[in-house]
Amino acid sequence: MARSKEFDIDDVLLKAMTIFWQQGYEKTSMQDLVAGMGIHKRSMYDTFGDKHTLYIKALERFASIQSSRLEARVEGVDSAAAAIRLLFEATIHRNDAEPKGCMLVNTAVELSGYDPEAAARANEAFEDTEALIERLVRHGQASGEISSRHTARALAASLHNALIGLRVMVKTVKDKDKLEMIMNTTLEMLE
Template identity: 50%
Template sequence: MARSKEFEINEVLDKAMHLFWTQGYEKTSMQDLVEFMGIHRRSIYDTFGDKHALFVKALERYEAKQTSKIKFLTQNQKSIKLVLREMFESTIRKEGEPIGCFMVNSGVELGVLDPEISSLVNESYTRTEEFLTTLIQTGQQTGEIKKDLDPVVTAYFLMNNWLGLRTLVKTTSDQRKLTSIIDMSLSILD
């Protein structure tokens, strides 16, 4: 008779995500994962596959959680500018998460070496740029954002600044500096 799993998949996947996010792919060993996830090595292989497959699943889980957070923002904010500000400010205000961005970290560490990871990161960036474009267009229709801005190019600009901020938070805790970057980035919308 087969033994039932004694763990909740998303709970242990979140633990793997946290460990990969903190240490990176290369520095994280299977033994680290076994110890941090609190499950047997065999259970990891049976449930998720090898280390690379687990990493991909953790990255996909991260993307889903980030998308959910952004959707929540848009549902609870009436102002497009406030949604954009909250996106940027959430980057410098980490509550219980590792600093930086798991997606950015993964792209930097593995993007050139691993086509699958590169594709996942690029797809995530593209979805975010499309989301930003839609927000900008909506803001232009309501008069909240200047109409003479090209929504696509502005989305690229904001995405680039947001990614830079998500990298910079790993090396500085100067809130004044980080906030001034957000202010300058969003000032183009006025």
């Protein structure tokens, strides 16, 4: 008779996600994961496979959580420009209980040069965020709230690029006024 799991799979996956988010893939050892997840090494291998498979699952979970948060943040906001501003503000005024920055950005910087699977997962999530921004821009252009001098696609790509840059900056810049100045200047392209 097979033994049942003595831990909640979702809970330990979230713990692994946080460890990878804080430390990155290369710096995280199997011992870090076993200790941080609170499970035996054998259980980790049996449940998640190897370290890379666990990382990809954690990255997918992060992407799913991030996507849900972004969608929820803009849901019901009538103003497209205000909704886009909320996406930027969420990056600046993040939950201090979470690691700084973005696991997707960290993955793109750390692994994309030699790990096509991790790069593909990060790019998929980036494309989803850019598509959300593009929908908001299109809505704002249709209502006349956002300038149409650039295509919605071009604006979305530029805004997303700036958002990724902001996600990097929040890791090192403590001056919220500076981050808000960057955000405000970036959002002027909507006018």
